[in-house]
Amino acid sequence: MVTRFAPAPTGYLHLGHVANAQLVWGEARARGGRVLLRIEDHDRERCTPEYEAALLEDLAWLGFAPDEPFVRQSERHDIYLRVANQLTREGLVYGCTCTRAEVQGSQGSRGPGVRGSGEVRYPGTCRGVGHALNHGVGWRVRLPSDEVRFDDRWCGPQVQVPAQQCGDLLIRDRLGNWTYQFVATVDDHLQGVTDVIRGRDLLDSTGRQILLGQMIGRTTPATFAHHALIMKSETQKLSKSDRDTGIRDLRAAGWTRERVLAISSTGLPTGPV
Numbered sequence: 001m002v003t004r005f006a007p008a009p010t011g012y013l014h015l016g017h018v019a020n021a022q023l024v025w026g027e028a029r030a031r032g033g034r035v036l037l038r039i040e041d042h043d044r045e046r047c048t049p050e051y052e053a054a055l056l057e058d059l060a061w062l063g064f065a066p067d068e069p070f071v072r073q074s075e076r077h078d079i080y081l082r083v084a085n086q087l088t089r090e091g092l093v094y095g096c097t098c099t100r101a102e103v104q105g106s107q108g109s110r111g112p113g114v115r116g117s118g119e120v121r122y123p124g125t126c127r128g129v130g131h132a133l134n135h136g137v138g139w140r141v142r143l144p145s146d147e148v149r150f151d152d153r154w155c156g157p158q159v160q161v162p163a164q165q166c167g168d169l170l171i172r173d174r175l176g177n178w179t180y181q182f183v184a185t186v187d188d189h190l191q192g193v194t195d196v197i198r199g200r201d202l203l204d205s206t207g208r209q210i211l212l213g214q215m216i217g218r219t220t221p222a223t224f225a226h227h228a229l230i231m232k233s234e235t236q237k238l239s240k241s242d243r244d245t246g247i248r249d250l251r252a253a254g255w256t257r258e259r260v261l262a263i264s265s266t267g268l269p270t271g272p273v
C-alpha cells in the first residue's frame with residue numbers, strides 16, 4: 001500500500017490539511033503502507049518557496065514524516081513532457097487557443113453530469129482545427145466518451161462520464177504550466193500510488209484521472225477514498241486565507257501539537273455522502 005500527501009504551496013497549512021494528513025498517515029500505518037510527500041507546485045504563478053518551507057516545517061512540527069524524500073512537481077517537467085509526447089505520438093493531444101473566458105462563455109458548455117459544481121465543460125472547439133503545439137497554445141487530450149465506474153472506499157459506488165463533465169482535458173495551459181489533473185495522474189501512476197486519500201472536493205475529478213491513467217499506461221487504477229471536508233460553514237470550504245485555522249497562527253497563539261491534532265480529527269465523517 002502506497003499513499004501520498006500532496007499539498008500545494010500556495011498558502012499555509014490549515015486544519016483541513018491536518019485532517020487529511022491524519023487519515024493518510026493513519027491508513028498507511030494501519031495497513032503497513034508507505035506515505036509519499038509530493039509538493040504540488042506545478043502552478044508557477046501561485047506557489048512560493050516561502051510557503052513550501054512553512055509547509056514542511058509545520059508538517060515536521062505535527063510529526064508527519066514521509067517514508068521517502070519528498071518530490072516537487074516543478075522538478076519533474078521532463079517526466080511530464082515525456083508522457084505528454086507519448087500521448088501526442090498516439091494522436092491524442094491537440095492544440096487549443098481558447099481562453100478561459102471563451103470556454104466559460106461557450107454555448108451549451110454545461111455538461112449534464114455537473115451537479116452545481118460550477119464546472120465548465122470544454123465543448124471541443126479546437127478539436128479538429130490542427131493548431132501546432134507551439135508556445136502560447138494549450139494542450140488538450142481527447143477523452144473517450146466512456147463511463148467510468150469505481151467504488152470509493154468511503155463514498156460508495158460512483159459513475160462518472162468525464163467527456164460530459166469536463167470535456168477534453170487541458171494538460172498544459174497556454175502559459176506552459178502543466179495542469180493539476182495531468183500531473184497528479186502521471187505522478188500517482190509513476191510513483192506507484194495504490195491508495196488516494198483526499199477530500200470530497202476532488203471526487204468529481206476521479207473519473208477523468210482514472211481514464212487519463214489508462215491512456216498513459218496504468219493497468220490497475222488506484223483505490224480512492226474521499227473524506228468529508230472540514231467546513232468553515234455549511235457551504236464554505238476552509239481556505240488558506242482563513243487565518244483562524246492556519247497552523248502557523250495556532251502555533252503562534254500557543255496551541256500544542258496535541259491540541260491541533262485533536263481538533264482536526266473531530267467531525268470528519270468518512271461514511272457515504
Ligand SMILES: [Zn+2]
Pocket residue numbers: 095096097098124125126127
Ligand atoms: Zn480550444
